[in-house]
Amino acid sequence: MSKEKEFTPLSGYMMLGIVIFLVFLSIVLMAGHSPFYILTLGAVFVLTPGFFFLNPNSSMVMVLFGDYQGTIKNNGFHWANPLLTKKAVSLRARNFDSDKIKVNDKVGNPIQISVILVWQVRDTFKALFEVDNYESFVKLQSDSAVRRLAGQYAYDNFDNEHELTLRSGHDEINQALEENLRNRLDIAGIHVIEARIGSLAYAPEIAGAMLRRQQASAVVSARFKIVEGAVSMVQMALDQLSKQQIVALDEERKAAMVSNLMVVLCSDKDVNPVVNTGTLNH
Known part of the structure; x- marks a missing residue:
């Protein structure tokens, strides 16, 4: 036997009725001074250890002198051979x-x-x-x-x-x-x-160093995204100015505008703008 098999016990209620009947019979025999009451009382003492309860999601493994007889998984009140060794095993999670x-x-x-x-x-x-x-x-x-x-x-x-x-x-x-x-x-x-x-x-001995490494990696990744977005925004601004002919910029002024926009967009601090109230050339 290398796997689980089912064991079917007797009903505990039925055997309880038999035990009660034997107790009553023993009393009657004792009252009649019959020596057979010893046999009925002996049967009661032999049968009583065979009673047991089984709760839901529980099981009882039955072993007879080292020989596996089976497993009971039906909850309720049962009776089995008193010579069987009963080992409870929970089936709960x-x-x-x-x-x-x-x-x-x-x-x-x-x-x-x-x-x-x-x-x-x-x-x-x-x-x-x-x-x-x-x-x-x-x-x-x-x-x-x-x-x-x-x-x-x-x-x-x-x-x-x-x-x-x-x-x-x-x-x-x-x-x-x-x-x-x-x-x-x-x-x-x-x-x-x-x-x-x-x-x-x-582990604690390297946690501090790895945290600094993670922070540095996060900063580099964030800066990369910021620069990538800033370049796209500058390119869009130049394209829109050129397309709508709002102002004509030579290469030098384009470079100055790109520099200013990159500083504004990539800075990690608030930028204080300088308003030019003069002409385009000043």
């Missing part, structure tokens, strides 16, 4: 938020990363008999999976914005993590409902 672990990303930068995992037991046989402790197995395999994931991708890439990284590729990274965990936890009968990165940051 569980959350696992791992501790932050320090690993190196693809390019060798130390980072801190953690995983949030939502999982549940699907195969009770595998959960109990294929691994030693399925809850510890989930934790250890989650840490191993997130370490492997961090080594496959860089935290960020300032030189190539199109490269998939841990910080930018949320959906793809989480999907890769989830698939990896599914393959790892299948041996324990664990179903992965959702897996995603819970925390991601540079």
Whole structure:
């Protein structure tokens, strides 16, 4: 047997009625001074340990002297052979938020990363008999999976914005993590409902330097966009002046106008304009 099978117990209510009848019969026999009341009372004591309750989204694994008999998943009041060993296994979805672990990303930068995992037991046989402790197995395999994931991708890439990284590729990274965990936890009968990165940051020893690098990269990118927009606006202004023949500018005045507009458009501070009230030549 290498997979889960169903076990059908007897109704607890039916067996309870039998036990109550045996108790009543024992009382009658005792009143009649019959020695057979010992047998009926003995049967009551033997049958009573077989009663158990099963809550919704719970299961009970039945083992008889080391031999797996099956798993009960129907909630309610049941009775089974008192000699059976009963092991409860929850089928509810569980959350696992791992501790932050320090690993190196693809390019060798130390980072801190953690995983949030939502999982549940699907195969009770595998959960109990294929691994030693399925809850510890989930934790250890989650840490191993997130370490492997961090080594496959860089935290960020300032030189190539199109490269998939841990910080930018949320959906793809989480999907890769989830698939990896599914393959790892299948041996324990664990179903992965959702897996995603819970925390991601540079390690403290390089966090300050990387923050300055990100700020510098952001400033350069913003300046590039500003200059690109300013050039387009200057070109549009010159084209409109020429097209509508508002004023005729020679090359020298065009250069002066371009210089002034670029200063106004690219400056990171407010510019104080100087109004020329004289002629065009002054």
